[in-house]
Amino acid sequence: MTAQETAAYVIAQAPVPPNDPGGQGEDFGKSSPVGLVLLILFAIAVVFLIRSMTKHLRKLPVSFDEEKAAAAAPAKVKRAEAAKAKAEAEAAPEGEARSEAEPSEAKQGKDETP
Structure with missing residues (x-):
């Protein structure tokens, strides 16, 4: 027998099944x-x-x-926003608070003086 024949014979043989079939014993597929x-x-x-x-x-x-949400907001939320705006206006210095809170009066006073 030559080396080529021996190699072909070894390669062509089926592998021997191992003793442990890779976790596929009698409990394979069963849940606990x-x-x-x-x-x-x-x-x-x-x-x-x-x-x-x-x-x-x-x-x-x-x-x-936002516009639809503001229109649909409950009165409680609107009152809370108004109270927050009022608190911010009171916390600001008087000159800024008047110019923001009463812009029409500030403009009228400027128009009357030359």
Whole structure:
């Protein structure tokens, strides 16, 4: 037998199956009770996440247009904004507060003097 014939014979032979078929023993493909418990816990977590997401989405406005949002804002929000603006006007120095709060009076006073 030549070297080429021997090499061809060795290459053509089927490999010997190993003793351990790579984790595919008698328990291959079977799940344990721990897997079932984890699957149920994940399902419950998904249900709670979906409920939370829908609650947060209900709080969002239908439109993000600022003019429509201001018109649809409740009176409580409008009063809070007015109180904030008033507090800012009181905190500003008197000269700036008058010019911002009463622009028509400031213009009238300037028009009367030459």
